[in-house]
Amino acid sequence: MxxxxxxxxxxxxxxxxxxxxxxxxxxxxxRLRPGEIHALMGENGAGKSTLIKALTGIHSPTAGTILVDxxxxxxxxxxxxxxxxxxxxYQEVNLCENLTVAENIMLGAEPRLLGGLHWPAMRRQAASHxxxxxxxxxxxxxxxxxxxxxxxLVAICRATVSDCKVLILDEPTSSLDTDEVAHLFTxxxxxxxxxxxxxxxxxxxxxxxxxSDRMTVLRNGSLVGEYxxxxxxxxxxVQHMIGRSMEVLEAAEEVVEHAERPAGATPLLQVVGxxxxxxxxxxxxxxxxxEVVGLAGLLGSGRTELARLLTGADRADVGQTRxxxxxxxLRTPRAxxxxxxxxxxxxxKGEGVVDGLTVRENIVLxxxxxxxxxxxxPRKQVDELVASYIQQLGIRPADPEALLRNLSGxxxxxxxxxxxxxxxxxxxxxxxxxxxxxxxxxxxxxxxVADLAVEGMSVVFISAELEEVLRISxxxxxxxxxxxxxxIDGGGATMDQVVDLIAGGGTR
Amino acid sequence: xxxxxxxxxTRALKIPTRLDRRYLPVLGTFVVLALMLVLGGTRYENFLTxxxxxxxxxxxxxxxxxxxxxxxxxxxxxxxxxxGSVLALSTVVTAALLQAGLPxxxxxxxxxxxxTVIGLAHxxxxxxxxxxxxxxxxxxxxxxxxxxxxIAPESIAIENASFVELASWVQIFGGWRMSSSVLIALxxxxxxxxxxxxxxxxxxxxxxxxxxQSALLMGLPVARTKVLAYMVSGTCAGLGGLLFAMxxxxxxxxxxxxxxxxxxxxxxxGGTLLTGGTGFVxxxxxxxxxxxxxxxxxxxxxTLSSWWTKIVIGVLLLIFVALQRILTLRRT
Numbered sequence: 001m002x003x004x005x006x007x008x009x010x011x012x013x014x015x016x017x018x019x020x021x022x023x024x025x026x027x028x029x030x031r032l033r034p035g036e037i038h039a040l041m042g043e044n045g046a047g048k049s050t051l052i053k054a055l056t057g058i059h060s061p062t063a064g065t066i067l068v069d070x071x072x073x074x075x076x077x078x079x080x081x082x083x084x085x086x087x088x089x090y091q092e093v094n095l096c097e098n099l100t101v102a103e104n105i106m107l108g109a110e111p112r113l114l115g116g117l118h119w120p121a122m123r124r125q126a127a128s129h130x131x132x133x134x135x136x137x138x139x140x141x142x143x144x145x146x147x148x149x150x151x152x153l154v155a156i157c158r159a160t161v162s163d164c165k166v167l168i169l170d171e172p173t174s175s176l177d178t179d180e181v182a183h184l185f186t187x188x189x190x191x192x193x194x195x196x197x198x199x200x201x202x203x204x205x206x207x208x209x210x211x212s213d214r215m216t217v218l219r220n221g222s223l224v225g226e227y228x229x230x231x232x233x234x235x236x237x238v239q240h241m242i243g244r245s246m247e248v249l250e251a252a253e254e255v256v257e258h259a260e261r262p263a264g265a266t267p268l269l270q271v272v273g274x275x276x277x278x279x280x281x282x283x284x285x286x287x288x289x290x291e292v293v294g295l296a297g298l299l300g301s302g303r304t305e306l307a308r309l310l311t312g313a314d315r316a317d318v319g320q321t322r323x324x325x326x327x328x329x330l331r332t333p334r335a336x337x338x339x340x341x342x343x344x345x346x347x348x349k350g351e352g353v354v355d356g357l358t359v360r361e362n363i364v365l366x367x368x369x370x371x372x373x374x375x376x377x378p379r380k381q382v383d384e385l386v387a388s389y390i391q392q393l394g395i396r397p398a399d400p401e402a403l404l405r406n407l408s409g410x411x412x413x414x415x416x417x418x419x420x421x422x423x424x425x426x427x428x429x430x431x432x433x434x435x436x437x438x439x440x441x442x443x444x445x446x447x448x449v450a451d452l453a454v455e456g457m458s459v460v461f462i463s464a465e466l467e468e469v470l471r472i473s474x475x476x477x478x479x480x481x482x483x484x485x486x487x488i489d490g491g492g493a494t495m496d497q498v499v500d501l502i503a504g505g506g507t508r
Numbered sequence: 509x510x511x512x513x514x515x516x517x518t519r520a521l522k523i524p525t526r527l528d529r530r531y532l533p534v535l536g537t538f539v540v541l542a543l544m545l546v547l548g549g550t551r552y553e554n555f556l557t558x559x560x561x562x563x564x565x566x567x568x569x570x571x572x573x574x575x576x577x578x579x580x581x582x583x584x585x586x587x588x589x590x591x592g593s594v595l596a597l598s599t600v601v602t603a604a605l606l607q608a609g610l611p612x613x614x615x616x617x618x619x620x621x622x623x624t625v626i627g628l629a630h631x632x633x634x635x636x637x638x639x640x641x642x643x644x645x646x647x648x649x650x651x652x653x654x655x656x657x658x659i660a661p662e663s664i665a666i667e668n669a670s671f672v673e674l675a676s677w678v679q680i681f682g683g684w685r686m687s688s689s690v691l692i693a694l695x696x697x698x699x700x701x702x703x704x705x706x707x708x709x710x711x712x713x714x715x716x717x718x719x720x721q722s723a724l725l726m727g728l729p730v731a732r733t734k735v736l737a738y739m740v741s742g743t744c745a746g747l748g749g750l751l752f753a754m755x756x757x758x759x760x761x762x763x764x765x766x767x768x769x770x771x772x773x774x775x776x777x778g779g780t781l782l783t784g785g786t787g788f789v790x791x792x793x794x795x796x797x798x799x800x801x802x803x804x805x806x807x808x809x810x811t812l813s814s815w816w817t818k819i820v821i822g823v824l825l826l827i828f829v830a831l832q833r834i835l836t837l838r839r840t
Binding site: 077095098116 | 708722724725785
């Protein structure tokens with residue numbers, strides 16, 4: 001598929017980017033050929049985003065040259081890059097929800113009539129672009145009325161409108177479900193056969209292997225190497241990415257020790273017929289000490305909504321909750337915390353960390369809130385606590401005074417975990433704790449969850465990655481269409497079995 | 509904005525009321541306006557007459573122009589607190605220069621241009637120096653008001669013959685009267701509508717309100733558009749001053765105190781979200797008419813203190829903001 005001989009459409013040589021005192025990129029070479037899907041791999045903080053931003057002119061490199069189509073370029077920004085055929089689609093859909101689909105696709109290259117916008121032509125052209133992408137939506141509907149996946153595809157559609165030679169996809173799949181990913185890949189392959197060079201960034205290794213022809217691996221701002229995907233086994237790739245042995249990863253693979261639950265034990269949390277209109281259909285669930293319960297299901301199947309009901313983040317309309325056998329109403333997260341129930345949201349940035357505060361402040365936040373503001377924690381105790389969690393969870397940089405916004409996603413997640421662990425909860429509900437973080441940190445968090453269960457904590461683990469749920473859970477609750485459809489034993493479950501349950505036969 | 513009706517209908521089944529919702533606040537304003545007209549018409553004689561409706565426009569022409577400019581700024585997610593002061597500055601500049609003997613052909617561009625320049629300053633402060641719009645235009649408000657007093661502390665009457673002739677130009681169709689200021693205001697409304705809906709600048713204004721970062725990454729000219737939006741508002745304020753000078757035949761440094769709040773109220777009642785991105789110029793015009801009609805009804809009532817106007821406006825504002833809040837809440 002790759003044309004080895006084709007001249008590179010993008011050739012970056014010796015690129016360095018500095019944010020004093022940090023050197024984010026150090027002499028990196030990168031080559032992108034027409035008609036290939038090229039994966040840019042690396043852990044969080046390896047410099048992937050920085051390299052992309054250097055190419056599109058958001059950051060200006062302190063050294064190195066960028067050739068696009070053989071001409072040296074330093075773009076002044078995304079608009080300039082786009083004008084020269086280099087378009088980017090970001091992880092968060094950066095379009096305007098209040099405008100119509102047609103505008104979101106065409107603005108910037110809109111057809112004109114007497115100096116103004118030519119609406120009918122704009123809608124017509126947008127419709128034909130959408131059709132090429134296999135999307136059947138009304139161009140004059142507002143973008144906000146469509147799902148995130150459709151918005152993502154609209155964003156790609158926008159990128160391909162102007163004469164697009166290079167398409168950069170930064171984590172395009174992180175919020176899509178399996179079907180949507182498949183659709184996206186079809187579109188990507190089609191663009192590839194049209195001769196577009198695609199730069200693809202993803203944390204999902206299986207996706208990278210499925211779709212890419214070639215990969216470039218970065219580590220700590222330096223180039224590790226460029227490989228043909230077919231010649232690089234996944235294990236080797238991971239080693240290149242994290243630059244350390246596979247021990248941590250393997251440790252996580254082995255953790256599924258299924259301790260027998262003592263017969264007749266009282267569930268720590270028992271819910272009967274709990275539900276909320278428009279959110280989740282009534283469901284039953286028992287959570288025991290020392291057990292990890294996984295929630296599997298597609299995006300929008302009600303996983304998060306179920307977690308929010310369990311933890312008082314949303315109020316249930318019907319049903320009953322028993323904490324340690326006692327009927328209790330959990331009206332607010334604060335009430336749930338009082339019963340030792342902690343919840344980390346899937347929206348790490350919006351509902352999790354406070355990114356303008358330091359690591360120390362973020363970690364003690366929940367503990368302090370529970371004590372009340374009248375009784376501040378002694379500073380010495382805070383320092384000890386924070387130091388112990390930084391060490392225990394391997395938070396980098398190991399600086400209690402570092403601002404949270406300067407930490408990578410994985411480390412922010414660890415801080416969030418530390419915050420709730422500090423309150424010594426009995427039940428920890430983790431919603432997508434490993435989303436968008438690198439392989440090493442992911443394995444560390446999985447291992448931590450397993451250890452917590454061994455120590456007697458009850459954990460609810462939600463993840464879009466089935467493998468992860470299967471590997472880590474003692475029991476798996478399967479969600480479909482906002483309903484809990486099954487509960488299976490994690491030990492014996494296979495991927496196919498769970499996928500069948502999720503698909504539910506006949507629904508698709 | 510029409511597409512094939514069947515396509516829209518099938519979509520509407522899947523996403524109920526989504527498309528209508530964009531027009532809902534404006535529709536609400538329209539209903540309120542219609543109700544007030546019916547109420548006035550049944551309660552008072554001579555209410556639903558061409559004369560009353562014509563006067564509604566004549567008395568509020570300047571406010572319509574201010575509201576159009578304000579709509580641009582609010583759509584980007586900003587605010588312009590200076591328009592009342594800039595309007596006063598424009599009346600004072602007009603009156604003072606005419607008194608000094610300059611011809612209207614020179615005076616009018618200068619008075620309007622003064623507003624444009626102040627708008628430019630706001631835009632630059634907001635975009636390039638990242639000053640919050642509230643603070644930047646608050647500074648502009650004090651600056652313009654101070655400048656008025658510097659030029660002329662007392663009221664100056666306008667006696668220039670050709671200016672008075674321009675101001676008193678009236679076209680009569682039956683009972684309807686159309687003054688030059690109403691004509692200008694309507695042209696401004698039409699231009700505002702065309703610019704917002706049929707130019708890239710206009711759509712970029714909406715895009716910035718929808719998400720400035722997104723607009724930037726979409727490669728739209730955010731900097732230029734934001735500065736231009738404040739210039740539009742400044743220019744409208746300058747033009748509003750001109751209309752007010754024509755209306756009052758004078759220039760006075762204390763005109764238009766708190767008029768910026770009337771303009772903001774009109775825009776909000778007209779269904780534009782203060783967070784930006786949603787709203788229509790025509791809605792703002794309806795908003796001005798609602799405000800004007802409240803005044804008219806209270807005048808007709810005769811016994812009521814004119815301060816009731818303020819109370820009714822306050823209540824209406826509250827209702828409209830609550831309505832918008834419900835709509836946006838349901839969207840998420």
